[in-house]
Amino acid sequence: MGKRIMFLGLSFLLFLSVQNKALAEKKEERSWKDETIYFIMIDRFHNGDKSNDFEADISDPAAYHGGDFKGITEKLDYLKGLGATAIWLTPIVKNEPKGYHGYWTEDFYDTEEHFGSKEELKQLVKKAHDRDIKVILDLVVNHTGYQHRWLDDPIKKDWFHPQMEISNWDDQQNVENGWLAGLPDLNTENNETRNYLLDVAEYWINETDIDGYRLDTVKHVPKDFWNQFSARVKKAKPDFYLIGEVWHNDPRYIAAYNKAGIQSFVDYPLFNEMVRIFRQSGQSLSELYSVWERNKYYYEDPYTLGNFIDNHDNIRFVREALLKQEDPEKRLKLALTYLYTAPGIPIVYQGTEHMMDGAKDPDNRRMMNFSNNKDMETFTAQLGKLRQNHPTLRRGDYSMVVDKDGIAVFKRTYEDETLYIVFNNDKRKSTITFSDKELQNKKLVDLLSDAEVTANEGSVAIEAKGESAYIFSKQNADSYTFLYGIMAGILALVGILFFFMKRRKENS
Structure with missing residues (x-):
């Protein structure tokens, strides 16, 4: 029975995810x-x-x-x-x-x-x-x-x-x-x-x-x-x-x-x-x-x-x-x-x-x-x-966060997504640091390599190889915590419903 409840919970989450994606795609009409x-x-x-x-x-x-x-x-x-x-x-x-x-x-x-x-x-x-x-x-x-x-x-x-x-x-x-x-x-x-x-x-x-x-x-x-x-x-x-x-x-x-x-x-x-x-x-x-x-x-x-x-x-x-x-x-x-x-x-x-x-x-x-x-x-x-x-890469706003000696960080935001595009245009390896209040309790994940950098009090330090570029996505520091919270809530709700249905059956 536990497996059935888990399956129902996951199915519901998947349904919500598909519905949200469909609504987002409908909202964003494609243009040139x-x-x-x-x-x-x-x-x-x-x-x-x-x-x-x-x-x-x-x-x-x-x-x-x-x-x-x-x-x-x-x-x-x-x-x-x-x-x-x-x-x-x-x-x-x-x-x-x-x-x-x-x-x-x-x-x-x-x-x-x-x-x-x-x-x-x-x-x-x-x-x-x-x-x-x-x-x-x-x-x-x-x-x-x-x-x-x-x-x-x-x-x-x-x-x-x-x-x-x-x-x-x-x-x-x-x-x-x-x-x-x-x-x-x-x-x-x-x-x-x-x-x-x-x-x-x-x-x-x-x-x-x-x-x-x-x-x-x-x-x-x-x-x-x-x-x-x-x-x-x-x-x-x-x-x-x-x-x-x-x-x-x-x-x-x-x-x-x-x-x-x-x-x-x-x-x-x-x-x-x-x-x-x-x-x-x-x-x-x-x-x-x-x-x-x-x-x-x-x-x-x-x-x-x-x-x-x-x-x-x-x-x-x-x-x-x-x-x-x-x-x-x-x-x-x-x-x-x-x-x-x-x-x-x-x-x-x-x-x-x-x-x-x-x-x-x-x-x-x-x-x-x-x-x-x-x-x-x-x-x-x-x-x-x-x-x-x-x-965000097609429609997001655009600002320059860092500009120093061949090092650059650009920020792009669209709706609920924020990306940081990082360039080390120099041959030397460099530690690129910057702060952004939006980075509190967040981490950056490179979309090109899956490498992660955790923000510390809204500040990040990125170890960038010489002549390299990264496309970082801002994400929750533990991106699964929220998902697990929703799943736990759904499973608890399903469990309560199952308990009452079972008692009702026993008393009938």
């Missing part, structure tokens, strides 16, 4: 700030269909290498296991010869034959959605490829700005009207051109059911175009996500495009600081917090900004660390920990999870190597899982 984005250069990711490999040459960094829609589809379970909840693909439209990257558009309404057909793209989107993975397509409306057929069409002469290189990057008109790297600049002030591009944007949404656009070269297109663009795509799909590339170091300049309808941006100021701080030991992390304070002030929702340490336009993070003669694995783990625990949406460029190396373009666009470093893949997946399991 909860996603983790994996960035894929289609041609350089995975070859799933050899039949479209014509003119491919893996030995030529400027040629097609064979990646395609089928290849990505085959790797969706890999991406899911890595913790990705959204994928961003480089442009899928038909490109000029050697346009493996997708940014030299030849036809806005067709897919690049090296990548596959529209039907294969639709299948990719559908199968991603089946796994609760959203799909973002890169879209270029600023320019066409170098030899676009419209250039020879006298009827479309006004579809382009007059040929002129950008010579003054401080002159906004020159930035918007000039030909970037010699690419023919589309005249979006022309209503015909503008309507064509708006139609293209709506077409791919309706045709494939994608979830968002990463907007290329945003600052080279007038803001009034982006206002119309945003209204058009949101009408086609109300929760459609727009993340813009405004390559600039001033958040005030970038945030001005918030008012033009673009809700999110890849955060270049944060990227610059993360690379500078984490590629070399001994650097203070204070500027990372300064970036966050500025972002809170300038952006409508800084939690939707895209954070990254690698992309296809910049030297790989691993190469940055190697150039500083540092251990790239230790440096990358520190950078990834910040990427996944700071406010904003983590964007992981393909290969970062395998410590892929690469210098300037096109060396930073090597074919994906899925076996390069399995330990780093496991670590990245662990961070991805933690971010999904702890809303």
